[in-house]
Amino acid sequence: xxxxxxxxxxxxxxxxxxxxxxxxxxxxxxxxxxxxxxxxxxxxxxxxxxxxxxxxxxxxxxxxxxxxxxxxxxxxxxxxxxxxxxxxxxxxxxxxx
Amino acid sequence: xxxxxxxxxxxxxxxxxxxxxxxxxxxxxxxxxxxxxxxxxxxxxxxxxxxxxxxxxxxxxxxxxxxxxxxxxxxxxxxxxxxxxxxxxxxxxxxxx
Numbered sequence: 420x421x422x423x424x425x426x427x428x429x430x431x432x433x434x435x436x437x438x439x440x441x442x443x444x445x446x447x448x449x450x451x452x453x454x455x456x457x458x459x460x461x462x463x464x465x466x467x468x469x470x471x472x473x474x475x476x477x478x479x480x481x482x483x484x485x486x487x488x489x490x491x492x493x494x495x496x497x498x499x500x501x502x503x504x505x506x507x508x509x510x511x512x513x514x515x516x
Numbered sequence: 517x518x519x520x521x522x523x524x525x526x527x528x529x530x531x532x533x534x535x536x537x538x539x540x541x542x543x544x545x546x547x548x549x550x551x552x553x554x555x556x557x558x559x560x561x562x563x564x565x566x567x568x569x570x571x572x573x574x575x576x577x578x579x580x581x582x583x584x585x586x587x588x589x590x591x592x593x594x595x596x597x598x599x600x601x602x603x604x605x606x607x608x609x610x611x612x613x
Contacts, residue, residue: 482578
């Protein structure tokens with residue numbers, strides 16, 4: 420199902436409201452890197468995100484090495500950022516303020 | 517604790533014995549990309565690997581997007597590949613032949 424891409428104003432609002440995230444891919448995605456105490460904490464976080472992601476059928480692109488997780492959010496069906504990314508960023512920020 | 521880097525012959529044996537893996541980073545690491553049916557299967561696999569990795573205190577570098585997992589193995593303490601990577605590659609191959 421197709422979904423609308425955020426407008427430029429909405430993208431600006433997204434990174435203002437969620438300052439841990441930065442725009443990437445020319446405004447088509449947002450990134451956040453999170454450092455945890457160790458792998459156990461990092462993968463525990465990833466597991467919580469995975470459950471939310473699969474429930475909403477909206478999956479991150481992510482890289483992990485030991486205690487570090489780099490997350491990229493974008494909406495394929497929107498050809499860029501959408502409200503789904505806003506919701507996912509908010510959910511992640513609620514876990515890791 | 518420091519650990520010996522594999523010799524050139526041992527590296528060759530590693531990728532011969534585990535042909536799904538390819539040498540990368542000028543022989544300092546091995547990579548494998550695995551495609552699953554969906555995110556559920558991909559993350560299920562990652563969870564199994566995470567448990568083994570944390571038990572052996574030997575963690576992969578990995579990237580996931582939806583049903584795809586790209587894994588890089590290397591041993592920081594060896595400055596390249598070690599027997600720990602051989603063991604981890606074998607454990608992963610046992611899960612995903």
